[in-house]
Amino acid sequence: MPTYKAPVEDALFLLNDVFQIERYNNLPGFADATPETIEAILAESAKFTEHVLQPLNRVGDTEGCTRNADASVTTPKGFKEAFKAQGEGGWLGISMPEEFGGQGLPKVLSTIIGEFQVSANQAFSMYGGLTQGAVASLLVHANDDIKKTYVPKMIAGEWTGTMNLTEPHCGTDLGLLRTKAVKQADGSYKISGTKIFISAGEHDLADNIIHLVLARIEGAPAGVKGISLFVVPKFLPKADGSVGEHNGVTCGSIEEKMGIHGNSTCVMNYDDATGWLIGEENKGLPAMFVMMNEARLGVSVQGLALSEVAYQNxxxxxxxxxQGRSISGVKNPDKPADPIIVHPDVRRTLLSIRAFNEAARAFVIWSALRADVARKGNDEKEKQAAEDHMNLMMPVLKGVLTDTGFANTVAAQQMFGGHGYIAEHGMEQFVRDSRIAMIYEGANGIQALDLVGRKLGQNGGRAVMTFFNDVGAFIKENAEDEAMKPYIAPLKASLGHLQQATMWFMQNAMAKPDNAGAGSNDYMHLFGLVAMAYMWAQMAKAAQKKLANGANGASDRLNAKLVTGKFFMERMLPETGAHLARITTGADTVMALPAEAF
Structure with missing residues (x-):
């Protein structure tokens, strides 16, 4: 059976030593997040995830969810009790506003806690994660009455949330959406249509389920400009806040899936269901994209989290x-064979996963801190820079962390040989569960196209130029530090590859857009490698500084981090050259064959 230990020490090192979270104390909620408070919260979260959620992971996979004759859904044994404990423990409201019952702490803390929960039990974590995303959308776009009705109960875990975009004929291209909304005399709307692939669409974990639904109001313009967003509860709330009669929304079926069996992925049918408009008519996409961006950051974390738990096992x-003997001589003479960790290729595999995990965690935490600045900052220039960062990095985070995270679960499974293919050891579940992260919340091919086709040129390329300048300034600042040269020289070379690729697109993609499409996936991964190398260089600098100051008992861990960082620079980062070479071949060969030749 698999095990899991939350990487609390690594998260604390990133928050305190690398990114120096105290520098953000001018922002609301950060002053309350003292080092002692953060450590206590993460330690308690680790206990909850290790002792409550992780033991339910195999249960959720084997039992799955059951749709009953009355269209209700029963979740796996133990999930209901665990979700109640999650709500009562305040874990859903860590970063939510205090006025609605949250704790008002930085978003970065809930992001780290999210990683712990996904590693322990991805399917379970999605019920709370989607609820937090729905709350985020309501807080930004809903009117005060809707906020007061729904947000406190969702933060408390009494009610949960979903998002409903996809329809049987309509995935990425939301302009094809058909679900309709008819305005009523009292200002509400009647919603009719079918949505598919709705995670946590129906379950028994909470008293009510609050669906955020994209629909087209009668007479609205065609395409994405005619889409509105509605809040549609499973049960209509009474004036006193309790649940009333069942609304016209039901679960038509549960999808039979490759993984995440413990999460109920539903076909949802809306038959004149009562809903209320969120925000303005025909402005539904901006409102929904608040939740989408929350979800995409959460899915990025899923890639990291499954990679982490697979690595640990x-x-x-x-x-x-x-198994076998070391090729450099017997290492375990008292036993019939040496442990396989003596073999260089096993170590290469494990170090590759570890080097990714530690850099990806830094990338996520760095970006979550930027999200906090974007939300809470009072300096307009800093807020704009933080928003630029999130817009640019979201497709990189989502695409690279989930692509690589899945590949790492496969590599970790390989360490078990045939035993990895057997359910008993749990590795095949990590492979199955992690696969969905590459698909939902915008398939990774779309993320790459979004990065190259939209995000690079946004605001005249302001965000990408800021990234180039920030990394370049760090390189210049540390160029003469002898101890940093193993990290700075490779970072400089890889940044050069990224800049060359960006310039190549500027020169070759405007006249021939297929060049951008053909190179987009390589560019996304090139960008991700450079971003993670930047993270490793900062981690190396922080580790060296801490070692020079006595390490406070962490010298072994910090020295291991320096070695892992060198491995990344020497063995993983050179891939940026291959990505650049593929990008600059253009689209000619990719587009040469007629469709009939495939």
Missing amino acids: AVTYAKERL
């Missing part, structure tokens, strides 16, 4: 599994 197995 692969390392344990590699240290215990006796």
Whole structure:
């Protein structure tokens, strides 16, 4: 059976030593997030995820969810009790406004807690994660009455939330959406249509489920300009806040899926269901994209989180599994064979996963801090820079972390040999569960196109130029530091590759857009490697500084981090050259074959 230990120490190192969270104390909620408070919160979160959620992961996978004759859904054994404990523990409201019952702490803390929960039990984590995303959208776009009615109960875990975009004929292209909304005399709307792939669409974990639904008001313009967003509860709330009669929304079926069996992925049918407009008519996409961006950051974390738990179990197995002898000489003479961790290729595999995990965690935390600045900052220039960062980095985070996270679960499974293919060890579940992250909340091919086709040129390229300048300034600042040269020289070379690729698109994609499409996936991964190399350089600098100051008992861990960072620079970062070479070949070969030749 798999195990999991939350990486609390690594998260604290990033918050305190690398990104120096105290620098953000001018923002609301940060002054309350003292080092002692943060450590206590993360330690308690680790206990909850390790002891409550992780033991339910296998249960959720084997039992799955059951749709009953009355269209209700029963979740796996233990999920209901765990969700109640999550709500009562305040874990859903860590970063939510205090006026609605939250704790008002920085978003970065809930992001770290999200990683712990996904590693322990991805399917379970989605019920709360979607609720937090729905709350975020309501807080930004809903009127005060809607906020007062729904947000406190959702933060408390009494009610949950979903988002409803996809229809049977309509995935990425939301302009094809058909679900209709008819305005009523009392200002409400009647919603009719079918939505598919709705995560947590129906379940028994909470008293009510609050659906955020994209629909087209009668007479609205065609395409995406005619889409509005509605709040549609499963049960209509009474004046006293309790649940009333069942609304016209039901679960038509549960999807049979490759993984995340413990999460109910539903077909949802809306038959004259009562809903209320969120924001303005025909302005539904901006409102929904608040939730989408929350979800995309959460899905990025899923890639990291599954990679982390798969790595932990692969390392344990590699240290215990006796198989063959070391090619450099016997390492375990008292046993019939050496543990497989003595073999260079096993170490290469494990170090590749670990080097990604630590850099990806830094990338996520850095971006979550930028999200806090974008939300809470009082300096307009800093807020704009933070918003630019999130817009630019969201497709990189989502695409690179989930692509690589899935690949890492496969690599970790490989460490087990045939045992990795057997359900008993749990590795095949990590592979199945992690696969969805590459698909939902915008498939990764779309993320790459969004990065190259929209985000690079946005605001005259302001965001990408800021990134180039920030990394370049860090390189210049540390160029003469001898201890940093193993990190700075590769970072400088890879940044050059990214800049060359960006310039190539500027020169070759305007006249021939297929060049951008053909190179977009390579560019996204090139960008991700450079961003993670930048993270590694900052982590190396912080580790060296801490070691020079005595390390406070963490010298072994910090020295291991420096070695892992060098491995990333030497063995993983050179891939940026290959990405650049593929990008600059253009689209000619990609587009040469007629469709009939495939």
